[in-house]
Amino acid sequence: MSQELIAYLNGEFLPVSQCMVSISDRGFGGDSVYDVERTFNGKIFRLEAHLDRLYRSLKYVRIDPRMTKEEMAEITLEVVRRNEHLRGNSDWSVAQTITRGVALGNTTGRTTSVIDDVPPTVYINVYFPPFRRYAQLHEEGIHAIIPKTRNYHPDTIDNKAKHRSRLNLTMAQLEVVEADPEAWPLLLDHYGNISEGTGSNFFIVTDGVLRTPTDTSILQGLSRDTVILLAKQLGIPCIEEDIQPFDAYTADEAFMTGTSHSMLPISRIDWRPIGDEMPGPMVRRLLAAWSEMVGLDIVDQTKALAAISE
Ligand SMILES: Cc1ncc(COP(=O)(O)O)c(C=O)c1O
Structure with a gap:
């Protein structure tokens, strides 16, 4: 079992050190939304309400996550499950980050548009809050x-x-x-x-x-x-x-x-x-x-x- 935290990135569950995104990702320029939950005794507190807010943020900035709220919930719960052996008697912060994806112009030389049909970047991870x-x-x-x-x-x-x-x-x-x-x-x-x-x-x-x-x-x-x-x-x-x-x-x-x-x-x-x-x-x-x-x-x-x- 991995001793490194596992995160979800664009369809894969990977050790955090293997999660790579392009330098041309629009999220690098702040074009992204996110949400953060926490667990109590390992269980996410008010996940549904957090995902409702995340999907309101996505709708407002017009990023399509290309997955339903239910799918986002299931993947989030899976990330928590895959890290459970590392939690000990602590609890997690749990975060979803969604960016508008990779700007085409940076790779094709053509003009980048905010309405380019590119897949979003979806990253879901856990980390410990600064309890001290x-x-x-x-x-x-x-x-x-x-x-x-x-x-x-x-x-x-x-x-x-x-x-x-x-x-x-x-x-x-x-x-x-x-x-x-x-x-x-x-x-x-x-x-x-x-x-x-x-x-x-x-x-x-x-x-x-x-x-x-x-x-x-x-x-x-x-x-x-x-x-x-x-x-x-x-x-x-x-x-x-x-x-x-x-x-x-x-x-x-x-x-x-x-x-x-x-x-x-x-x-x-x-x-x-x-x-x-x-x-x-x-x-x-x-x-x-x-x-x-x-x-x-x-x-x-x-x-x-x-x-x-x-
Ligand atoms: C600007 C701002 N205000 C308020 C909050 C508190 O929100 P919540 O209680 O949902 O964590 C946050 C959370 O990160 C925030 O970023």
Whole structure:
């Protein structure tokens, strides 16, 4: 049995080191979409909802994956199965990446067109989330910094699509790590409202009410959606509305949600401390409910795996 991770690439299951794509692949220029799930106890969490989002992203950017959602699900599950012996007591991030395929012009000398009839590149792989980093952040909280770089205006490209043309997010990261190497960016939208992080959605708690930005200029995060569902079950009021930096600075609690970490508390925003304890009571309550739903304690698992992860 292979000791190397196995991935799927264009019809084949291969060791990751043998997965090769052409330098002329349009994905190299960011012409691609993707989605990322995670497993709990080896089982993918909300795969169907993730693939629904992936197919919305594909439809928006007009890439035809040339396989049905059901086929994409089956191949994804097969990649997880083929790596199960390497999982140990850890869990995977699971990703599908689909590019528009190889640009014909680069190989034929003729003009490349975005409507060239070329097969897409489909790559599905697993990898371990950075549990050590997350364990530290569960204890200390994130320092979120609002950079000058904004999230895309939806007139340019809708942030609901999970795509790979996000150099603005890299610029935001560069900006904030210069100020604090440990900080995470918290981007504003075009109007000055808070939108999201570079890989996470954002929540605050004010007087017992959960508040999160509307989905006008964010990725419709599945972890955000899970928090909204859990809040409903727990009878916690939750509203989607415009949130300004002022609201964030003065919140009782703030946190980020994202597939690989589920939820992480925020301890500071632009150096202003948030909340009295780390993590705060709302984060603890929601994480307890989430843990119950998936059958393992998310924070305990993160801390246990921290010792053996990067
Ligand atoms: C820009 C952005 N916002 C939010 C999220 C969180 O989404 P999810 O909870 O589905 O992982 C991600 C995930 O990678 C993201 O890239």
